[in-house]
Amino acid sequence: MHNAGLDEAVAWSRARDGDPDAFTSLFDKHRDRVFGHALRLVRQPHDAEDVTAVVFLEAWRRRDAVRVVDGSIIAWLLVTANNTVHNLERGKRRYRAALTRMSEPGRTPDHADDVAEDLDNRERDRRVRDAFATLSTADQNVITLCVLEELPLADAARTLGVPVGTVKSRLSRAKRRLGDLTLVSEPIHPALEGGAE
Template identity: 90%
Template sequence: MYNAGSDEADAWSRARDGDPDAFTSLFDKHRDRVFGHTLRLVRRPHDAEDVTAMVFLEAWRRRDVVRVVDGSIIAWLLVTANNTVHNLERTSRRHRAALARMSEPRNQPDHADSVADELDNVERDRRVRNAFATLSTADQNVITLCVLEELPLAEAARTLGVPVGTVKSRLSRAKRRLGDLALVSEPIRPAFEGGAE
């Protein structure tokens, strides 16, 4: 009987030992799913491509610590995508703060932003993205695995290294908080500054 999980676990074992062809096969298998998840977070295809590349670079660089859950590395890749986006956003905030300390450049307003703001779903998407960004890393990871990627609770628990009950309580709390925050009309500033939990 064909077992995709077993095949992937075998490919990962070879990749972990330094086989670039095995790693390439896993990149080909999971690239689109990681890109799609990242695009939901950053909303710009170019940035999502960069994050996807960084995720797989990190998987290759840290292949001795990648967790295989139910014969697959996809959950580890998705959590790493979350962490990579956090790091990029933190760097971006620092860059913006440094620019703010510089003299104000003269810019002409871009009418494209005002046109885009007229679309109903732009504001809703912004609220959801901002609300997601304010959640703790643990809550973001459980939302990513259980809601966005629809992984079973047990698989998410194994990926995160916590009991299923912890995943259930985090998921309930995270959904409630995400819903409450998405209703707020004021711009939401991300609450996280530290690394991954």
């Protein structure tokens, strides 16, 4: 389906009523942006593909819960991606913990993770991802919407269902925490330098 001139609010209204073609048009419009955001967080394309699939499955399954902000559902999709990544990482930690409990004494550890870490992108990117992962879900959402996606504070507040003042205070706290955690001399992202607008 061609997306030029797509009236997203109308398409979502039809999708919410169960129209699969309308939902497909919204998937086609937003899948690359959701995938790109997921890839920033999880690093592995196959994991980002899984996150993207779950996000759109949740959008279809929870159609009545999706919020349209400024005529678009993208903010809801990105916040759902954050939550999905959080759940994915929690599942991986549980899996690793289970494997550790099952490992045989004296077994030689697998060095694949160390090699993969060495091949990872720049050290600065790793620190930023790690720091982002330690933020609360609320702080991750406000950084995603206001910094990475550059949404106006009012749109972020409507998406999250909180007052603008809450978004401002969360954004300030999250920027400060990211700066402390990454310990980099240059800014992580140009929008992290200044205060909320």
